[in-house]
Amino acid sequence: MHHRVWRPAPEPRLSRERGADAAPPRRREWNGGARVSTRLLLIAATCLLPLVGLQVAVGVAQWSERKAQLDGLAAHQAGLLKGNADGIAEGARILLAAAAIPEFRGSGDECAGRLAKLSGGAPGFAFVALVDPGGRVACASDPAVAAAGGEGDRWVRDALAAPGFTAGRFARPPGHPGGVLPFYLPLGAADATAPGATLVAAMDLNLLEQHLNGLKRAGSPLLANGVLTIADADGVILARDARHAEFVGKGFPPAAMPLVSATEPGTLRLRSIDGTDRLVGYTPPTPANHRLAAVVGFHEPQLMADVERALRRAAALLGAVGLAAFGLTLWVARRSIARPTRALLAVAKRWREGDLSARAPDLGRRSEFGQIAAAYNEMAAALQRREKEARGYTEALEARVAERTRELVEANDRLRVEIAERRNAETALLQAQKVQAMGQLAGGIAHDFNNVLQAVSGGAILIRRRAGDAAAVERLAGMVEDAARRGEAVTRRLLAFSRREELRADALDLGELLGGLREVLAATLGAKIRVEVDAEAGLPPVLADRGQLETVLVNLATNARDAMPDGGTVVFSAAAERAEDAAAAAPDGLGPGGYVRVMVADTGEGMDAATLARATEPFFTTKPLGQGTGLGLAMARGFAEGSGGTLAIASEPGRGTRVSLWLPIVVDGDARRLREAPLEPPVERRPAPPRAATPAPAGRPRVLLVDDEAMVRDVLAAQLRDEGFDVLEAGEGYAALALLDRGEALDAMVSDLAMPGLDGVALTREAKRRRPGLPVILLTGYAADAAALALGSDEGGVSALVRKPITGAELADRVAMLLHAHDRRLQAAG
Missing domain, CATH: 3.30.450.20 (PAS domain)
Known part of the structure; x- marks a missing residue:
C-alpha cells in the first residue's frame, strides 16, 4: 500500500540559497555593497569631476603656454x-x-x-x-x-x-x-x-x-x-x-x-x-x-614660479569646494536616508532571529522608504502564515520519516546477519579447499616417500640377510643410496615450493627441471589429469630463478586442472627458438636473440576473446568467489618479463589453452656473471688436501659430532671413523659444551643446526667463545636464510653450512678442507 506524503512547496530560490543567516558572497561588484551615503558621495564626486578636469586642462594649458x-x-x-x-x-x-x-x-x-x-x-x-x-x-x-x-x-x-x-x-x-x-x-x-x-x-x-x-x-x-x-x-x-x-x-x-x-x-x-x-x-x-x-x-x-603659484591656489580652492560639497552631501544623507534605513534594518534583524510579528514603522506612502516598509510588513505577515502551516506539515512528515527509519534499521540488521553468515560460509569453503589441496599434496609426497622408504627398508633387510655375499651387499647398498638421493630430490622440490631456499637467477636445465616437476604434479593434480613432458634434447640453459619458475609452472598446471573438470592432459614442452625467425611466431615486443619457449598446454574448456584479453590483469579471475585470486597469470607474466623474456597465451573455446614462457638462453656475459656470483658450498666430492699437516692426538684428527638424532649421529660417527678421524659424540648442545669445558682436545666440530634447547648457531657461538678459531660445520635439512646470515658473520671464515643428506666421505672432505684452511691461517698469523 502506498501513502502520499505531503511536501511543502519549495521556497523562492533566493530564500533557499541565501537565507537571512547566509553569509554575503565573498566577491561583489563595487556598487553592489556600498552604503547609501557612500553612493551619494560618489554622485557628488562625479558631479565635481568635470570641474576638476576643467581645472586640470586649464592648468596644463597655462603650463604649456608658459613653456612655449x-x-x-x-x-x-x-x-x-x-x-x-x-x-x-x-x-x-x-x-x-x-x-x-x-x-x-x-x-x-x-x-x-x-x-x-x-x-x-x-x-x-x-x-x-x-x-x-x-x-x-x-x-x-x-x-x-x-x-x-x-x-x-x-x-x-x-x-x-x-x-x-x-x-x-x-x-x-x-x-x-x-x-x-x-x-x-x-x-x-x-x-x-x-x-x-x-x-x-x-x-x-x-x-x-x-x-x-x-x-x-x-x-x-x-x-x-x-x-x-x-x-x-x-x-x-x-x-x-x-x-x-x-x-x-x-x-x-x-x-x-x-x-x-x-x-x-x-x-x-x-x-x-x-x-x-x-x-x-x-x-x-x-x-x-x-x-x-x-x-x-x-x-x-x-x-615658472608665478604660474605654479596660480595653479596651487586654484587647486586649493577646488579642494575646498569639493570638501564642502562632500560634507553637505553626507549631512543630507544621514538625515534623510540613514534614519529610515536603520529602522528597516532593525526590523529585518528581528525577522532573521525568528520574530515574524515585528513590523516596520510607517514612513509615509509617498516616500520610497515608506513603500518598502509596507512591502516588508506584507511579506512578514505572509511568511508568518506559511510558517504556521508548514509546522503542522513538518510534524506529520517527521513522524513518517521516523517510521521509515525504523524499517531501514531492521532491514540493515538483517542484512548484516546475512553478510556475516555468508562470510562464515566462504571462510569454511576456503578452509575446506585448503585442506583438500594439502591432502592432495600430502598424498603425492607420501606416495614418493613411501617408494623411497620401501626401497631403503627392503634394501636394509636384504643386506642383513646377505651379509656374507659381498657383491649382493654392494648392489643392495647402491640401491639404497639411489633411493636416498630420490628422497633428497623430493625434499629439495618441497623446499623450493615453500620458498625456504634462497631465490636467485641461475643457469637452468629445463629438461631436467620439467622431468623432476612431473613427478610432483602427477600425484598432486589428481588421477584424472595426465601429465606429459616433451622437451628437446640438448636444450641450452636459460637464466632464471629456479624456485620462481617452478612456482609459475605449478600455478599454470593448477589453472589447467581447473579448466578440465572432467579430466584431461597437461603437456609441458620446451624448444629452442630465435625471436627473429618467422617460423617461431615470437610475441610482439620480444627482443632479438635466442630463447627457450616453455609451453604448458591443456585440453580444457579454453577462453573466449574477451576473457583472453583480460587474462593477465591482476585480480581478474573467472573462478567462483573464494576459489582464485586472479594473480597467477599476472605473476607469471611479471616473472617472464623480469627474466628478460615475455609470456604469450593462445586459447579458443573448446580447444584448450596454451601458455608460452619465452626465457632468454645464457650468453657469455651471463655465464661470466654466474661464475662470479657467490654460490652455496657444492655437495660434490672434492679431493681432500693432505691430512698429515693437521695436528691431532695420536696422529688422527679429533672431531666433536653433535646431533640429537641418535641414528644419524651413529651413522656419521662410524663413517668419519672409517675415514680416519677420532670422533667424540654428544646428543645435545649443552653436553657438547661440557666436553669443551672439560678440556677435551678437539680439531673441529660438526653439529646439527636444528636441535632442542641449544641450537647449532648458539652452540657455534659458545664453542668459539671457548675455543677461538675452532673450525665448525653445521648440518641442516633445509637452507634457512637466518642460519646462513648468522654464519656469514663468524670470524676467520672457516665455518661452513652443509645440507643433509651427506655421505661420510663428503663430510670427511669438508672437515679436512676446514682443517687445512685453519692451518694456513695459523701459519700466516705466526
Whole structure:
C-alpha cells in the first residue's frame, strides 16, 4: 500500500540559497555593497569631476603656454646676444682693416710701433700682430707676443689657415693668462710689404666678460636673470657674465654639444656647466656669425614660479569646494536616508532571529522608504502564515520519516546477519579447499616417500640377510643410496615450493627441471589429469630463478586442472627458438636473440576473446568467489618479463589453452656473471688436501659430532671413523659444551643446526667463545636464510653450512678442507 506524503512547496530560490543567516558572497561588484551615503558621495564626486578636469586642462594649458613663451624668450635673448657678438667681430674687422693699410702699418721696426699705437686706440683688444707665411710673428704690438710667437702656437697655425676674415679659437699667448679670442684677416699676395701674411687682432677675454656684464644694465633688452655665454666653434667658453674666471677656456658639457653642430638657432633644457638645470637659448657657430656661439641660459623654475603659484591656489580652492560639497552631501544623507534605513534594518534583524510579528514603522506612502516598509510588513505577515502551516506539515512528515527509519534499521540488521553468515560460509569453503589441496599434496609426497622408504627398508633387510655375499651387499647398498638421493630430490622440490631456499637467477636445465616437476604434479593434480613432458634434447640453459619458475609452472598446471573438470592432459614442452625467425611466431615486443619457449598446454574448456584479453590483469579471475585470486597469470607474466623474456597465451573455446614462457638462453656475459656470483658450498666430492699437516692426538684428527638424532649421529660417527678421524659424540648442545669445558682436545666440530634447547648457531657461538678459531660445520635439512646470515658473520671464515643428506666421505672432505684452511691461517698469523 502506498501513502502520499505531503511536501511543502519549495521556497523562492533566493530564500533557499541565501537565507537571512547566509553569509554575503565573498566577491561583489563595487556598487553592489556600498552604503547609501557612500553612493551619494560618489554622485557628488562625479558631479565635481568635470570641474576638476576643467581645472586640470586649464592648468596644463597655462603650463604649456608658459613653456612655449620661455622657449621664445630664450631664443630671442640668444639673438640679442648674437647681435652684440657680431658688433664685437665688426670692431675687430675695422681694426684689422686699418692695420692692413701698408702706409699706416709700415715695415720693419716701424711695424711694431705703429701696431702698438693702433692697439692702444682699441682698448678691448690685447694685441695686434702680423704673421708671415712662414708661421713667424713678423711684428706685434706686444713685444712678449712677438718674442715668443711661432708656428708652434695654435693661434699662429690658425692664422695661416684662415680663408678670410673670421674669428679663431680660444688661445693663451704669453703674457695673457686670461686668454684671448683671435680674429684673422689674410692680406693676400697683392700686399706690397707682406705678401701672403695674416693680420691678427686678439680680443682680451677679461674685457669681453666686462662687456657682457655691461649688457645687463638698466633698460637693456637682455634680462638680468639670464646667464650670457660666448663660445668658439669647438664649444670652448670664451666669456661668461657669471663665474667667468672659473669656466673660461673649458668646454661645454656633453649635453650642450648639439648646439655646436646645429645650423639654426634653438633651445635646449640641460644641466649647465655650473651644475644648474637651465633653459638655454642659442645661436650656433656658423660662418655667418664668424663662428661664434651666443648662449643665454635661464633658471626655468624661477620663471615658472608665478604660474605654479596660480595653479596651487586654484587647486586649493577646488579642494575646498569639493570638501564642502562632500560634507553637505553626507549631512543630507544621514538625515534623510540613514534614519529610515536603520529602522528597516532593525526590523529585518528581528525577522532573521525568528520574530515574524515585528513590523516596520510607517514612513509615509509617498516616500520610497515608506513603500518598502509596507512591502516588508506584507511579506512578514505572509511568511508568518506559511510558517504556521508548514509546522503542522513538518510534524506529520517527521513522524513518517521516523517510521521509515525504523524499517531501514531492521532491514540493515538483517542484512548484516546475512553478510556475516555468508562470510562464515566462504571462510569454511576456503578452509575446506585448503585442506583438500594439502591432502592432495600430502598424498603425492607420501606416495614418493613411501617408494623411497620401501626401497631403503627392503634394501636394509636384504643386506642383513646377505651379509656374507659381498657383491649382493654392494648392489643392495647402491640401491639404497639411489633411493636416498630420490628422497633428497623430493625434499629439495618441497623446499623450493615453500620458498625456504634462497631465490636467485641461475643457469637452468629445463629438461631436467620439467622431468623432476612431473613427478610432483602427477600425484598432486589428481588421477584424472595426465601429465606429459616433451622437451628437446640438448636444450641450452636459460637464466632464471629456479624456485620462481617452478612456482609459475605449478600455478599454470593448477589453472589447467581447473579448466578440465572432467579430466584431461597437461603437456609441458620446451624448444629452442630465435625471436627473429618467422617460423617461431615470437610475441610482439620480444627482443632479438635466442630463447627457450616453455609451453604448458591443456585440453580444457579454453577462453573466449574477451576473457583472453583480460587474462593477465591482476585480480581478474573467472573462478567462483573464494576459489582464485586472479594473480597467477599476472605473476607469471611479471616473472617472464623480469627474466628478460615475455609470456604469450593462445586459447579458443573448446580447444584448450596454451601458455608460452619465452626465457632468454645464457650468453657469455651471463655465464661470466654466474661464475662470479657467490654460490652455496657444492655437495660434490672434492679431493681432500693432505691430512698429515693437521695436528691431532695420536696422529688422527679429533672431531666433536653433535646431533640429537641418535641414528644419524651413529651413522656419521662410524663413517668419519672409517675415514680416519677420532670422533667424540654428544646428543645435545649443552653436553657438547661440557666436553669443551672439560678440556677435551678437539680439531673441529660438526653439529646439527636444528636441535632442542641449544641450537647449532648458539652452540657455534659458545664453542668459539671457548675455543677461538675452532673450525665448525653445521648440518641442516633445509637452507634457512637466518642460519646462513648468522654464519656469514663468524670470524676467520672457516665455518661452513652443509645440507643433509651427506655421505661420510663428503663430510670427511669438508672437515679436512676446514682443517687445512685453519692451518694456513695459523701459519700466516705466526
